[in-house]
Amino acid sequence: MAENNASFVRHELIKEQVPPVSQRGVVKWVSENLISSPFNVIMTLLSLWIIYSIIVNSAPWFINGIWDAKSVRECYDILDGVSGACFAVLKERFPQLIYGFKYPPTEYWRPNTAVVLLLAALAPVLFRKLPQQLLGFSAIYPFLAYWLIWGGTPLVPVIAFLGLAFGIYCFRRFSARSFAFGVVIAVIAASLFWVLGGYLSEANGTFLALEAVPSRDMGGLMLNLLLGTIACSISIPLGVILALGRQSNMPIIKWICVIFIEFIRGVPLITLLFVANVILAFFFPPDTSIDLILRVIIMMTFFNSAYIAEVVRGGLAALPTGQYEAANSLGLDYAQSMRLIILPQALKISIPGIVNVSVGMLKDTTLVSIISMFDLVGMIRGPILATSEWNGVYWELFGCAAAIFFVICFSVSKYSQWLERQLETSNR
Amino acid sequence: MKKTVFLGALTVAGLAAGLVSAGTLDDVKARGTLNCGVSTGVPGFAEPDANGRWQGFDIAVCRAVAAAVLGDNNAIQFVPTTGKTRFTSLASGEIDMLARNTTWTLSRDVDLKFDFVGVNYYDGQGFMVKASTGITSASSPEIDGVTVCIQTGTTSELNLSDHFRSIGMSYEPLPVESGSEAVANYMAGSCDMFTTDRSALAARRATQEVPTDHVVLPEIISKEPLGPLVRHGDNEWGDVVRWTLNALITAEEFGVTAANAEELSEGTNNAEINRLLGSEGTMGEMLGLDADWAKRAIMSEGNYGEIFEANIGAGTIIGLPRGVNAMWTDGGLIYSPPFR
Numbered sequence: 197m198a199e200n201n202a203s204f205v206r207h208e209l210i211k212e213q214v215p216p217v218s219q220r221g222v223v224k225w226v227s228e229n230l231i232s233s234p235f236n237v238i239m240t241l242l243s244l245w246i247i248y249s250i251i252v253n254s255a256p257w258f259i260n261g262i263w264d265a266k267s268v269r270e271c272y273d274i275l276d277g278v279s280g281a282c283f284a285v286l287k288e289r290f291p292q293l294i295y296g297f298k299y300p301p302t303e304y305w306r307p308n309t310a311v312v313l314l315l316a317a318l319a320p321v322l323f324r325k326l327p328q329q330l331l332g333f334s335a336i337y338p339f340l341a342y343w344l345i346w347g348g349t350p351l352v353p354v355i356a357f358l359g360l361a362f363g364i365y366c367f368r369r370f371s372a373r374s375f376a377f378g379v380v381i382a383v384i385a386a387s388l389f390w391v392l393g394g395y396l397s398e399a400n401g402t403f404l405a406l407e408a409v410p411s412r413d414m415g416g417l418m419l420n421l422l423l424g425t426i427a428c429s430i431s432i433p434l435g436v437i438l439a440l441g442r443q444s445n446m447p448i449i450k451w452i453c454v455i456f457i458e459f460i461r462g463v464p465l466i467t468l469l470f471v472a473n474v475i476l477a478f479f480f481p482p483d484t485s486i487d488l489i490l491r492v493i494i495m496m497t498f499f500n501s502a503y504i505a506e507v508v509r510g511g512l513a514a515l516p517t518g519q520y521e522a523a524n525s526l527g528l529d530y531a532q533s534m535r536l537i538i539l540p541q542a543l544k545i546s547i548p549g550i551v552n553v554s555v556g557m558l559k560d561t562t563l564v565s566i567i568s569m570f571d572l573v574g575m576i577r578g579p580i581l582a583t584s585e586w587n588g589v590y591w592e593l594f595g596c597a598a599a600i601f602f603v604i605c606f607s608v609s610k611y612s613q614w615l616e617r618q619l620e621t622s623n624r
Numbered sequence: 625m626k627k628t629v630f631l632g633a634l635t636v637a638g639l640a641a642g643l644v645s646a647g648t649l650d651d652v653k654a655r656g657t658l659n660c661g662v663s664t665g666v667p668g669f670a671e672p673d674a675n676g677r678w679q680g681f682d683i684a685v686c687r688a689v690a691a692a693v694l695g696d697n698n699a700i701q702f703v704p705t706t707g708k709t710r711f712t713s714l715a716s717g718e719i720d721m722l723a724r725n726t727t728w729t730l731s732r733d734v735d736l737k738f739d740f741v742g743v744n745y746y747d748g749q750g751f752m753v754k755a756s757t758g759i760t761s762a763s764s765p766e767i768d769g770v771t772v773c774i775q776t777g778t779t780s781e782l783n784l785s786d787h788f789r790s791i792g793m794s795y796e797p798l799p800v801e802s803g804s805e806a807v808a809n810y811m812a813g814s815c816d817m818f819t820t821d822r823s824a825l826a827a828r829r830a831t832q833e834v835p836t837d838h839v840v841l842p843e844i845i846s847k848e849p850l851g852p853l854v855r856h857g858d859n860e861w862g863d864v865v866r867w868t869l870n871a872l873i874t875a876e877e878f879g880v881t882a883a884n885a886e887e888l889s890e891g892t893n894n895a896e897i898n899r900l901l902g903s904e905g906t907m908g909e910m911l912g913l914d915a916d917w918a919k920r921a922i923m924s925e926g927n928y929g930e931i932f933e934a935n936i937g938a939g940t941i942i943g944l945p946r947g948v949n950a951m952w953t954d955g956g957l958i959y960s961p962p963f964r
Contacts, residue, residue: 269941272833288674297676412701474712566801568664568704578704579672581804582665584941587831590808 257281267585285589286596289580293596296415296570297579303347303407307418310344313337314425322611324618338429345414345422347406355393359386411489415570417600423489423571424558427496431557432550434497435504436543440534442509453505460502466563468495473567492564500557507549511542544619551612555605572597648720648854648861649693649912657699660686661719664704666803667827668936668944669725678702681935682723684925685744685852685869689721691924692868692917706801707777711736714855721865723852725821727779737856741866744851744928746948746957748844749783750822752829755839757816762843763791771796773806773815780820783846803828821848827942864911871918873960874900875927877951882926889919899963907963928958 217223230240260280264287265271271282286293295304317337320330339353363386371378414422441453460468472491480486515538523533543550565574576593580586652658662670662682670680687697703719714722715737725747726732728740751772753759759766774781776799788795798815800806807828810818818825822840829838852869854862875881878897880888889901898904902915911917925931929951936944950956 268831292674292676297672412703470709474709474716478712478716566706566708568706568709570664570704574664577802577804578664580665582663582667583671583673584667584827584831587667587804587828588807588811588833590804 263287268587268589271589281592282589283592285580285586285592289575289586292416292575292580293572293593294416295418296413296575298413298415299409299418300407300413303409306344306347306406310341311421313340313344322615343406345409345418346411347408349397349400349403349405351393351397351400351403355390355397359389359393362386362389411487414489416575417572419489419564419569419571420558420561423493423496423561423564424554426493427500427561428554428557431497431501431504432554434501435550436508436539438501438505439508439512442505443512456498457502457505460498461506465496465499465560466566468499469563469567471495488569492567492569496557496561500553503553504550507546507553508542510549511544511546512538514545515541547612547616547619551609555608558605558608559601572600648858649864652693652720652861656694657701658686658690658694658721659701659703659719660689661703661705661710661713661722661724662686663710663724664706664802666725666824667831668940668942669823670723679935681745681931682725682852684931684935685723685872686721687924688872688921689865689868692871692913692921693864695920697920697924707775711738714738714853717855720861721852721854725824725850726853728849728851728853729779732853738853739856739859739862740851740853741862742851742869743849743957744869745823745849747821747823747848747850749780749819749846749848750825750844751841752810752818752825752838753816753841755837759817759841760839762787762841762845765793767795767817768793769795770817771798771815773798773800773809773818775800775803775806775820778820779846779848784819787845821850823936823942823944826944827936830941830943860912864913867907867911868918868921870960871900871921871963872928872931873951873958874963875918875922876929876958877953877960880922880927881930882923885919885922889916896963905963 214220218227229236231237256279258281260275260278261283262271262274262280263283265274265282265284266288268282268285271280271284291301291304295307299307314337316330317334320326320328321334336357339357343350343353363382366385367378367382369378370381438453438457441449442457444450444453469492472495473488476486476491519537519541520533523537526533528536562571562573564571565577568574568578570578576597580593581589662678665671666680666682668680669682670678672678683702686700686702690700691697703713705713705719705722705724710722710724710726711732713719722738725745726740727747728743732738733740751762772784772795774784774797781797781799784795784797798809800809803820803824806815806818806820809815811832818828822844825840829835829840832838852865854865874896875885878894878900880897880900885901888897889903891903892898895904899907901919902908902917906915908915908917926934932946932949933939936942938945946954946956948957950958952959
């Protein structure tokens with residue numbers, strides 16, 4: 197009966213209400229983040245003032261920017277004392293910033309195609325959900341890119357590719373007997389193929405040939421990407437091998453790897469580049485010296501692989517010993533246990549480090565401007581700023597270079613964060 | 625033991641390099657291109673244009689040599705070098721000659737084992753300051769303690785310290801890698817004063833927004849004879865480069881230009897012109913070249929005076945006066961030994 201005495205009983209749920217104004221939307225965000233305490237109020241005002249003065253001071257520079265002029269003096273004339281950028285230099289010298297000043301303009305489609313195909317070749321490596329048959333294209337890509345960028349007859353890269361494939365086939369065929377035997381046979385087979393193929397490609401030098409472009413004529417952003425991509429893609433496998441070698445039980449292999457890594461890490465990159473540029477030239481007779489670009493690629497690859505080796509070693513060391521023991525107890529041999537158990541886990545841990553080192557490497561490619569190669573920064577510092585037309589245009593050019601590098605490096609780091617989330621399992 | 629092996633290898637490599645490069649002239653002819661070391665860019669002296677073609681006062685020397693030796697002033701592989709890499713590039717044989725506003729000094733000639741074949745520009749080190757500072761002289765008391773932008777690895781760096789020591793004042797050096805960086809720092813106010821060769825100062829000043837805001841001080845604190853150089857010990861090649869430069873100078877002296885060289889080469893009443901252009905004597909043969917070598921060199925970019933006017937002279941944006949670089953007949957220092 198007590199229930200009936202109750203004066204009011206609600207029979208339905210109250211509808212959801214919007215939170216009070218102070219607890220939602222912009223007001224909540226502002227009161228929590230901008231004016232939550234007197235100190236924060238001051239900081240907010242200070243920041244607003246800084247942002248305001250940056251915009252007020254730089255906006256006219258961007259808005260008044262001149263896009264059509266023949267020289268920096270013409271820019272000054274048009275601006276007539278008003279603050280404004282001289283973007284005309286970017287417009288006039290854009291091809292030089294991207295391709296360097298010696299790459300034949302009629303052939304610009306070749307590096308462009310190479311970059312588009314690079315994205316296609318990287319896609320199956322970067323995104324595992326894509327059909328893995330595409331990896332075949334990734335394997336062919338380096339040879340295709342070589343032909344596109346350097347030109348000449350396609351027989352050279354084709355023979356290089358077939359020789360490699362033949363070597364791998366021989367290795368598969370003979371490595372069952374013994375690993376070392378397989379390697380020796382594969383090396384002999386591939387070298388024979390290359391030597392014989394060399395005669396063939398030399399005899400047919402004009403077969404389907406594109407205009408050959410010597411390495412010295414590469415420049416601009418193309419050179420940065422070229423050096424960065426090649427050095428990174430070779431140095432990652434090399435770094436893994438070095439890291440494994442450093443953990444090896446075989447003293448000779450271990451010490452070779454340790455000395456290599458410690459020596460390279462103990463020397464600044466710029467020193468190695470000077471060695472590549474000037475010292476190595478003393479060891480080769482004139483005219484037979486190796487391409488400067490190739491020397492630089494070798495040095496950068498060594499440098500990067502030493503750092504990646506240390507990153508991967510960190511990943512290997514982070515794995516519990518139980519993982520190694522579990523692999524052994526399953527009866528897997530060294531190659532199998534590394535490939536199936538250890539490396540997948542160690543590399544996953546190492547991804548942020550590897551990406552970090554690789555982004556650093558890409559930016560370090562601009563150091564080649566010091567050994568008088570005309571990469572993006574070298575083009576700006578040398579041939580563009582040295583002309584009487586554009587002498588004195590700094591902000592526009594270096595700002596452009598900074599923007600280009602920012603876009604590339606930021607995309608790479610976003611990708612690596614995405615990859616980490618993809619590979620995230622139950623470790624955390 | 626390892627060290628001896630290494631040194632041994634170095635010696636063998638050095639000997640091999642020495643043997644192979646014994647005849648640079650033959651090497652260049654066999655290769656069909658001249659490897660010419662140039663700077664990475666100095667306005668008026670060496671600069672690639674929008675089409676990627678190198679041009680400038682120093683470049684013209686390379687082109688003249690290529691025209692004389694190979695008959696084609698485009699048969700050149702330009703190898704850009706920085707202040708730091710230029711000498712090793714030449715010593716290692718990567719380049720056949722260096723034409724990169726390099727000062728002729730005793731130590732470079734003797735100790736670094738190079739041969740300077742002549743002087744194509746007599747320069748001197750000067751100072752540039754902003755007019756608003758009111759400084760009018762590089763030895764006045766108000767320059768005590770100034771910050772000076774200075775390119776590293778150059779003779780200017782050494783001259784600067786000598787100068788301040790001699791006037792008994794202190795300065796703060798701000799070392800930079802290239803001329804462009806020096807100007808950027810100077811414009812940004814990081815240094816009060818910018819010092820380098822006066823020709824380069826004039827070029828940099830001319831391209832500023834308001835050139836009259838900047839003053840090149842009257843003092844010249846050093847002698848900077850700039851000229852092309854080759855490796856020591858290959859005198860045949862050195863002679864070719866030296867006499868190509870002399871041919872350009874002699875051409876100006878006798879009024880031979882790119883336009884009239886062809887016509888004059890058919891023979892004139894002036895024996896010196898005839899010997900120069902090959903219609904008399906065997907000058908080319910003595911150098912290991914053909915009779916028309918000098919005519920080709922002159923027709924490449926003109927005689928010395930034409931090259932000067934086209935690249936850095938009064939009619940260009942750089943606007944350098946001939947000054948001491950006038951012909952000796954006009955009271956300058958440009959003088960060539962006779963073609964006899």
